[in-house]
Amino acid sequence: MKRFSGFLLKEFLHIIRDTRTMLILFLIPIFQILIFGYVIKNEVKDAKIGIIDMSHDNVTEEITARLDAAVDFNVVREYRNYEEAESGFRANEIKAVVVFADNFANDLGKYRSADVQILLDASDPNLANLINSYISVILNKYSHEKIQTGTPALVSTEPRMWFNENLHSAYMFVPGTMALILMLITALMSSISIAREKENGTMEILLVSPLKPIQIILGKLTPYAVLSIVNVISILVIGNVVFGVPVNGSWVLLLLSSFLFILLALSLGLLVSTVVKTQQTAMFISILGLMLPTMLLSGFIFPIENMPVILQYLSYIVPAKYFLIIIKSIMLKGLGLDYIINEVLILISITVGLIALSVLKFKTRLE
Amino acid sequence: MRTVLIILRKEFKQIFRDRMMIPIIFFMPFVQTLILVYAATLELKNTNITIVDIDHSDFSRHLIAKFNASPFFKVNYQEYNYSLIEDDILKDETKSVLIIPANFEKDIRSGVPVNLQMNINAIDGQSAGLINIYVNQILSGFIKEELVEKTAINPGLLPASINVKSRYWYNEELNFKHFMLPGILVILISMISIFLTSLNLVKEKERGTIEQINVTPIHKWQFLIGKMLPFMIIGIFELTLGLSIGMLLFNLPFAGSVLTLFVFTLIYLFAGIGMGLLISDFAATQQQAMFTIFFFFLIIILMSGIFTSVESMPDWAQSVNKVNPVYYFMRILRSVILKGSTISDLLNEFIALIIFGITVMSFAVWRYRKTV
Numbered sequence: 001m002k003r004f005s006g007f008l009l010k011e012f013l014h015i016i017r018d019t020r021t022m023l024i025l026f027l028i029p030i031f032q033i034l035i036f037g038y039v040i041k042n043e044v045k046d047a048k049i050g051i052i053d054m055s056h057d058n059v060t061e062e063i064t065a066r067l068d069a070a071v072d073f074n075v076v077r078e079y080r081n082y083e084e085a086e087s088g089f090r091a092n093e094i095k096a097v098v099v100f101a102d103n104f105a106n107d108l109g110k111y112r113s114a115d116v117q118i119l120l121d122a123s124d125p126n127l128a129n130l131i132n133s134y135i136s137v138i139l140n141k142y143s144h145e146k147i148q149t150g151t152p153a154l155v156s157t158e159p160r161m162w163f164n165e166n167l168h169s170a171y172m173f174v175p176g177t178m179a180l181i182l183m184l185i186t187a188l189m190s191s192i193s194i195a196r197e198k199e200n201g202t203m204e205i206l207l208v209s210p211l212k213p214i215q216i217i218l219g220k221l222t223p224y225a226v227l228s229i230v231n232v233i234s235i236l237v238i239g240n241v242v243f244g245v246p247v248n249g250s251w252v253l254l255l256l257s258s259f260l261f262i263l264l265a266l267s268l269g270l271l272v273s274t275v276v277k278t279q280q281t282a283m284f285i286s287i288l289g290l291m292l293p294t295m296l297l298s299g300f301i302f303p304i305e306n307m308p309v310i311l312q313y314l315s316y317i318v319p320a321k322y323f324l325i326i327i328k329s330i331m332l333k334g335l336g337l338d339y340i341i342n343e344v345l346i347l348i349s350i351t352v353g354l355i356a357l358s359v360l361k362f363k364t365r366l367e
Numbered sequence: 368m369r370t371v372l373i374i375l376r377k378e379f380k381q382i383f384r385d386r387m388m389i390p391i392i393f394f395m396p397f398v399q400t401l402i403l404v405y406a407a408t409l410e411l412k413n414t415n416i417t418i419v420d421i422d423h424s425d426f427s428r429h430l431i432a433k434f435n436a437s438p439f440f441k442v443n444y445q446e447y448n449y450s451l452i453e454d455d456i457l458k459d460e461t462k463s464v465l466i467i468p469a470n471f472e473k474d475i476r477s478g479v480p481v482n483l484q485m486n487i488n489a490i491d492g493q494s495a496g497l498i499n500i501y502v503n504q505i506l507s508g509f510i511k512e513e514l515v516e517k518t519a520i521n522p523g524l525l526p527a528s529i530n531v532k533s534r535y536w537y538n539e540e541l542n543f544k545h546f547m548l549p550g551i552l553v554i555l556i557s558m559i560s561i562f563l564t565s566l567n568l569v570k571e572k573e574r575g576t577i578e579q580i581n582v583t584p585i586h587k588w589q590f591l592i593g594k595m596l597p598f599m600i601i602g603i604f605e606l607t608l609g610l611s612i613g614m615l616l617f618n619l620p621f622a623g624s625v626l627t628l629f630v631f632t633l634i635y636l637f638a639g640i641g642m643g644l645l646i647s648d649f650a651a652t653q654q655q656a657m658f659t660i661f662f663f664f665l666i667i668i669l670m671s672g673i674f675t676s677v678e679s680m681p682d683w684a685q686s687v688n689k690v691n692p693v694y695y696f697m698r699i700l701r702s703v704i705l706k707g708s709t710i711s712d713l714l715n716e717f718i719a720l721i722i723f724g725i726t727v728m729s730f731a732v733w734r735y736r737k738t739v
Contacts, residue, residue, distance in 0.1 A: 024658045039684045040675050091712040115530050122535035123705040125543050127676045132533050133500045157485045159499050167492030296406040306408050
């Protein structure tokens with residue numbers, strides 16, 4: 001036991017001594033969460049729009065003033081014609097142009113209807129859609145108030161947003177960041193560190209030492225497990241304090257399932273390290289085989305149900321997918337074990353399988 | 368000059384001798400365009416919506432038919448039972464539930480405003496917002512076509528008498544892939560220039576082979592040109608390959624001029640290689656270089672506006688983007704490819720990238736020491 005604790009201490013020192021890598025490991029989750037929280041916004045704010053006003057009457061000027069006053073928009077320029085507007089689009093001056101037809105106010109008085117055209121830069125389709133609906137809302141509101149006072153909308157919806165009333169994006173990226181960081185630290189780092197011992201030839205020294213193979217493995221993996229638990233807690237705390245992401249369900253269940261995922265990721269890292277010979281191969285396999293699927297196919301940023309069927313099937317073998325279902329259910333929906341038992345069982349069987357496989361593959365001899 | 372040519376030949380040999388390089392250079396464009404473009408989609412289609420029709424009338428059936436015809440939704444039906452609906456949402460069996468209330472048709476015919484309850488699982492806030500928009504678009508289409516035209520309800524009851532017609536320029540079908548492809552090309556070219564350059568240099572350091580070069584009479588600039596030029600050529604090759612894949616497989620339109628695109632790409636590659644060189648100046652091991660790049664790469668890519676509009680970001684982030692080369696290149700590629708912008712349209716981006724490239728490169732070259 002004393003031998004093992006000495007070995008463990010040495011492994012911890014190895015990691016701590018490389019301060020830059022340590023720093024980056026702790027900074028990545030924090031920066032990632034802050035950037036996702038403050039920078040990546042799927043909303044329209046101060047979108048620059050232009051105007052083509054062929055009528056220039058009191059109604060069109062009032063609508064223009066309203067668009068400009070809205071927080072969503074800034075009316076930056078008035079264009080004389082479509083050609084000018086087009087060059088504005090090409091130079092990225094504006095995202096949309098609102099075009100008022102000739103005789104706008106007259107038509108409105110005479111025929112009770114007038115035409116507005118919205119030209120949108122759809123090279124970013126989702127943004128174009130959002131801007132379109134925001135401008136339409138402002139136009140509709142104007143016609144409600146000014147033109148046909150009192151008539152309410154005939155058919156409308158009353159949306160109820162479950163689990164996330166204010167549509168905070170943090171509810172998506174905090175769990176997602178947890179999965180990504182756990183993969184990064186446990187699988188990527190541990191596989192590189194074992195591969196480095198092989199590359200440098202120091203693995204031989206460990207193998208001829210009186211330590212048992214299982215002790216070598218445990219000594220290599222424990223520091224990374226400790227690091228990732230610290231990271232899980234810091235992510236949860238930042239998510240909660242800064243972005244108000246709740247933990248509605250049980251904390252114990254949440255931490256236990258995180259620990260299960262850490263075990264799984266460690267056994268993945270171990271498996272990678274048993275098959276590779278160099279650090280570079282370990283990096284490429286971990287990034288292509290573990291990090292990318294965790295980022296793309298787990299439902300972290302991109303909803304799985306929008307993907308082609310092949311990728312949807314592929315997502316079934318991505319462990320992070322099950323982990324995300326589990327922690328989102330616990331944190332956001334407040335569900336108990338009975339709702340997520342299938343996903344938990346899947347993760348347990350993957351972990352057991354991986355550990356068995358890597359113990360089989362771990363060679364105590366050198367070729 | 369002859370020395371440079373010889374060094375170049377040596378570098379190319381060395382790059383292609385590494386068995387990892389061929390797959391990286393030839394497969395990466397395919398993997399990135401095929402998998403990333405398909406997976407990285409924020410486009411909604413075939414989202415599960417459960418419709419609870421309490422009214423069972425002609426109008427409610429017409430409305431359901433509209434949902435069935437929409438490419439955005441896959442409709443399931445459910446009888447009204449609140450706990451079943453709640454369970455469906457809890458277990459993620461459906462993304463949203465629309466409830467058509469009793470007396471839907473009767474109320475509309477008599478001009479009483481009708482409110483439909485829409486339940487959306489909003490953990491993914493962005494999708495939830497889009498679902499809400501699409502539902503409302505379908506509803507207003509239903510009102511216009513089914514009610515006004517077919518049943519002659521007094522149009523005076525309708526909310527808007529300002530008719531809005533929207534035209535989506537540069538991407539009429541709102542194809543999200545056409546938005547993502549230029550973004551993916553930016554990632555591809557950035558990876559080639561930043562990752563490969565710095566890993567290549569740090570590997571020489573780690574192995575100690577850099578010392579052998581240091582003791583030769585080769586000048587610093589000759590050595591650095593030999594290190595940089597191959598990645599410029601590979602970068603241009605990757606752009607051409609990635610763009611061809613996009614145009615052949617995804618019908619990506621190409622509105623601009625090829626020459627403009629290549630000029631911009633060369634400038635960007637110069638800046639990217641400068642960054643790679645700078646990182647390799649400071650990193651001692653490949654692992655360190657790798658993590659440093661990974662850390663910065665994640666930040667500058669996310670901030671560049673690859674998924675979300677830069678204008679929606681807070682002011683400080685927009686100021687940071689003033690020194691983010693990926694931000695400029697992202698705008699450039701999208702504008703040139705989709706809108707056909709020219710260098711004079713993108714003059715600001717052009718000047719900013721040149722200044723950035725020259726600054727980073729001179730700093731990196733100055734910092735590079737031919738000593739250990």
